[in-house]
Amino acid sequence: MEFLDEESISTFVDALVRLVEMAGAVVIFVGCVVAFARFVWIGVRERRAESFVRVRLDLGRMLALGLEFQLASDILRTAVAPTLQEIAELAAVAAIRTALNFFLAREIQQERRELASADARGSSGAA
Template identity: 60%
Template sequence: MPLSVELLSESTLRDAIGLLARAVEGAGALIIFVGAVWASGQFVMAGARGRGAGFNRIRLSLGRFLVLGLEFQLAGDVLRTAVAPGFAEIGQLAAIAAIRTALNYFLGREIAQERAELDQKGIEAAARPSTQRHAVS
């Protein structure tokens, strides 16, 4: 007769992991919310200063918040399937992971592209003689 020791029942483990998943998803939602509030504040301040040039930098920063928040959301989904997942849960995770991975990929690609454009503009601005820089700014 094999001796087995059960530290936590499956239902207790499910409840604990469910709580952890909600905490991780909540952190992801909070990150996205903070990023949106920050970007909104930066956008309003840039508009009040009359500088529309900061728009791309604001978008770039907001994109970083979105990517990080989506990673936390995906981590929460992975946690949910940690204890004896059925085929339905695995299918849902696969669909959610595919959608979020695609979002992350395209957001990351757009962030990299915008960063390269901003860096190129910075290089071009630095290469101009100082009299032209003051006229353009």
């Protein structure tokens, strides 16, 4: 039995895939829990819609990071002797996740602009 035979490599890569998937799920879960706690805290204290922009921005960042981990696990999954079907599935999943990341990044940029304009209005009103 050879140490670097295909079965051993496949088993090792499967373990890595599970770790990376779990990391992505943990990032998304923690981001959601933190965002929810901040949402409740801000909702009780301030009750203004503008106050939630930072919460949405931070949640968006965590979702984007979690999606990157999930995409990385999909890429790892096809690292060992992929079939054409696995490559096609990876391409479809990668396209969907890339589109999600694109729209999420666009929304994050919009939130940043709103936050910057709100900060500018706040600082010009204080002067």
